[in-house]
Amino acid sequence: MGDTPTLKPGEIIAILLRLGFTEVRQRGSHKQFRDAQGRCTTVPFHKGRDVSPALLRLIAKDIGLTLEEFLKQR
Numbered sequence: 140m141g142d143t144p145t146l147k148p149g150e151i152i153a154i155l156l157r158l159g160f161t162e163v164r165q166r167g168s169h170k171q172f173r174d175a176q177g178r179c180t181t182v183p184f185h186k187g188r189d190v191s192p193a194l195l196r197l198i199a200k201d202i203g204l205t206l207e208e209f210l211k212q213r
Contacts, residue, residue: 143192143206148184151198154212155182158202178202 152162152170160172163179173179180201183190190198199209 143195144210145189145192146195147189148182150213151182151190151195152184154209155180155202157212160202174202 148170152172155172158174160174160178160180162170163173164171165184168184169181170184171179171181178201180198182198183194195209196206199206202209
């Protein structure tokens with residue numbers, strides 16, 4: 140767990156866009172993304188706050204990637 144980085148929400152969104160996801164809606168400070176295959180995930184977009192390693196793993200799992208595969212897209 141110690142080697143898992145904390146990323147800014149903007150970095151995560153950039154990775155998702157590179158993977159072919161588009162923003163489909165936003166509710167408050169949470170942005171939802173979906174791709175053509177129907178995979179979806181939610182990214183919290185709180186100003187000045189990083190996304191925790193645990194949540195980063197969950198986002199990767201939501202879209203069917205391992206954390207390592209997700210981070211290679213950076």
